[in-house]
Structures are given as C-alpha cells and as structure tokens.
Amino acid sequence: MTTDFSAATSSQMVPVDSIDCSPGPYCMSFGYDLNPLILSIESVGLLNSPILLASENSHRMVIIAGYRRIQALKRLRLHSFPCRVFPASALDPLHCLLINLYENLSTRKLNDVEKAMVLARMGNLMPEKTIIEQYLPVLDLVPRRDIFLLYKNIAGELGETGKRALAEGRLSLQAAKMLLDLDKTARDEILRFFSNLMLNMNQQRHLIDFIMDISIIENRSVPNLLVDPSIREMETDVRMNAPQKAKAVMKWFRKRRLPSVVEAERGFKKSVSELRLPDGVRIVAPPFFEGPDYRMEISFRDGRQLAKVLKDLSTIKKLVDIGNPQEKER
Incomplete structure (x- = not known):
C-alpha cells in the first residue's frame, strides 16, 4: 500500500x-x-x-x-x-x-501502550491474520495470536492508571498480563497499591500471586485485604522510602501466604549461624524447601586458602544435621 x-x-x-x-x-x-x-x-x-x-x-x-x-x-x-x-x-x-x-x-520506538493503541485500531480496519503476520513484527512483537490479544486487551481494559504505569516502566508487561486476568475492582485496587511502592518485575509478579492466593484462602476481597491495618501502616510509614516499603510489604505477604516456609527459613538460618562457618562460606537452601539439593558456596583467593577452608569444614560435626528444620520435627 x-x-x-x-x-x-x-x-x-x-x-x-x-x-x-x-x-x-x-x-x-x-x-x-x-x-x-x-x-x-x-x-x-x-x-x-x-x-x-x-x-x-x-x-x-x-x-x-x-x-x-x-x-x-x-x-x-x-x-x-x-x-x-x-x-x-x-x-x-x-x-x-x-x-x-x-x-x-x-x-x-513505541512503548507498549502505544503498540496496543495501534493494534486495537488496526483490529477495526483489517483481518486479524494480517495484523498478526504483517504488523506484529513491524512493532518488534512475536507474531502470535495471544500476543495480539494481550495488546488488544491492554488498549481496551487496562485503564488509565495501568496504562500510564506500563508506559512509564513502573508496571511490567508480565504484571499487566496478570492483572488483565482479574476483575476490574481487584485490578484497580492492586494498581493503586503498586503506585505507593517501588517494585521490580519479579516483586510485582510475586506480589500479585500472593494477593490473589491470600484473597482466595481467607475469603476476602482484594480491596478488603489491601486495607489491612498492617499494610496501611507500612504504606504510610514516613520513615521508609519506596524501596524499603516494597521490601517490608513483600516480607509481610510472603509470611502471610507461606507461614510454614518462612518459619522453616528462620530455623534454617539459625541452624546455619550456629555452625560458625569459616569466612567466605555460605549454605543455601532450595527455594521454598521444595527441592532435595542444598548448595554450599566457597569464596577463596588461592588453593592454600581453599585447603584451609575445607579442613575447617571437616571439623564441623553438625554439618550432617543441615536440612529442613520442619522435617526434623516430624
């Protein structure tokens, strides 16, 4: 043309x-x-x-x-x-x-909201197949129908607050996709909540999951959950900056959603600290204690220092007790 x-x-x-x-x-x-x-x-x-x-x-x-x-x-x-x-x-x-x-x-380059505007308007002017095959690549997007529908939904359903956050990079595309699967009330309330925090991409994804899981488990609406006094106290705490509030909020939701895991992590850290490991040595548990493998990391300058660290480790008898504290109690 x-x-x-x-x-x-x-x-x-x-x-x-x-x-x-x-x-x-x-x-x-x-x-x-x-x-x-x-x-x-x-x-x-x-x-x-x-x-x-x-x-x-x-x-x-x-x-x-x-x-x-x-x-x-x-x-x-x-x-x-x-x-x-x-x-x-x-x-x-x-x-x-x-x-x-x-x-x-x-x-x-167009931002994600602008791409959504283009695709939504094209949807009224040409066949979907043509848009996907010819114009998604022009916009640096993978030519798949689910991608087209995601951007079309961004244009039609995300709302002004969500669009502005997405365009400004404060909301990730993955988080926007998750929010579009929610009802408008929950979506708008989570976006309001996010606006008071400084969350990275992973934090946004985990926090949406935590909020929705807790809402279902406790049979509470999202607006009701997010006005919990503990959450409001963190939101309004002038002693914390935005990243500190984000960290505190993530910790609160994680503990609320995964109390047994948080308790296991606390017990694990306590048992590791009691080992008095040599400098440069750390032991890492599998995420959520869901895997069988633990990891030991050793930092050293040369072979002589490594040999000394290994020798010191061999004298720590309680290393054999390392594991999930909750499994030991069963």
Whole structure:
C-alpha cells in the first residue's frame, strides 16, 4: 500500500482553531514528555509539518500525524503553523493510520501502550491474520495470536492508571498480563497499591500471586485485604522510602501466604549461624524447601586458602544435621 503525497497540498499555514486537536482515530502517542519537543521547536523551529485530513462533515481538520507537535505548538501559544493537508476523499482510515505508524517508527520506538493503541485500531480496519503476520513484527512483537490479544486487551481494559504505569516502566508487561486476568475492582485496587511502592518485575509478579492466593484462602476481597491495618501502616510509614516499603510489604505477604516456609527459613538460618562457618562460606537452601539439593558456596583467593577452608569444614560435626528444620520435627 502506497500513499500519493502529491495529493496533499504543499505546506500551508493552518489556524489552530481549524484543527480538531483531540487525539483522534489515528493518534498513537501515550505517556510522553512534551518538554524536549517544545525546546526543539523553540531552538530550531518546526522541522516536520503535521499532516492533516480535511473533514467532509466538519470545518475542523483531523490529525493524521503530528499530534504531539500540535500540542507543543499550542503550548507555545502559536495560533497558526505550517501543515500538509490531504483532501477528505484522498485517504481511507487505514492509509491514515499507517502514515502515522510509519512516521512514528521512523523517529522513535513505541512503548507498549502505544503498540496496543495501534493494534486495537488496526483490529477495526483489517483481518486479524494480517495484523498478526504483517504488523506484529513491524512493532518488534512475536507474531502470535495471544500476543495480539494481550495488546488488544491492554488498549481496551487496562485503564488509565495501568496504562500510564506500563508506559512509564513502573508496571511490567508480565504484571499487566496478570492483572488483565482479574476483575476490574481487584485490578484497580492492586494498581493503586503498586503506585505507593517501588517494585521490580519479579516483586510485582510475586506480589500479585500472593494477593490473589491470600484473597482466595481467607475469603476476602482484594480491596478488603489491601486495607489491612498492617499494610496501611507500612504504606504510610514516613520513615521508609519506596524501596524499603516494597521490601517490608513483600516480607509481610510472603509470611502471610507461606507461614510454614518462612518459619522453616528462620530455623534454617539459625541452624546455619550456629555452625560458625569459616569466612567466605555460605549454605543455601532450595527455594521454598521444595527441592532435595542444598548448595554450599566457597569464596577463596588461592588453593592454600581453599585447603584451609575445607579442613575447617571437616571439623564441623553438625554439618550432617543441615536440612529442613520442619522435617526434623516430624
């Protein structure tokens, strides 16, 4: 599919009042910072004119490409600026969307929310099979139907708070996928809860699992669980910064969800500390004590030091007692 740009007028001054400045049907900008663009326009002027489509039903033109540029120009209080204008009959909606897509891809990478916006709009204009096979690779996505449906759901169901967190990198794509499997009430409450913490990708995934498991086990709604006094106290504790709050919250939920494992870990650490291991030696239990194998790590500078460490270890008789403390009690 090609576009005949000769159908558009050459760049002409267009009053801002004659443009529909809403995002419109072709916009794919989300979670952006206008300030660098404003600085660029102030410094060297408008380098690339917005592309507009004349409207048959309104005196206002529709933005095909250049939504952010127009927002920046409005912020600079410019009342008219150069644009390229296509006649209303020159382009169909798919042409307009693809012009915007490829113009954006020529200058920047789209974030996950913007990719979702593109795919959702394509879903109304072409067959699903075509989107998956031809356009997911264009967006650096694996051409699979589940990927297409995930991004379509991000566009339609994640909500403003979730989209903003995803676009800004505060919410991982995996966490967004997990949240989309929940009902809206639970999803919105977890997103609110996450906004007060600084969680990495793994913490987000584990915390969603913990919250949902505890909600089911204790027969409590997610909103009811997340207003637990202990949780609210951690959320509002001004003595802790965001990473410290995240660590405290993870510890609380883990203990609530896996009390026997937490107790076993406490007993294991106590028994290891009582061994008085040589410097540079640590013993690691299998995650959740679910595997049979423990691991010993030894740090040493040379063979002589290693030989000494091994000799010292051979004198620690209680090494034979290392294991899951709870199994010893059975």
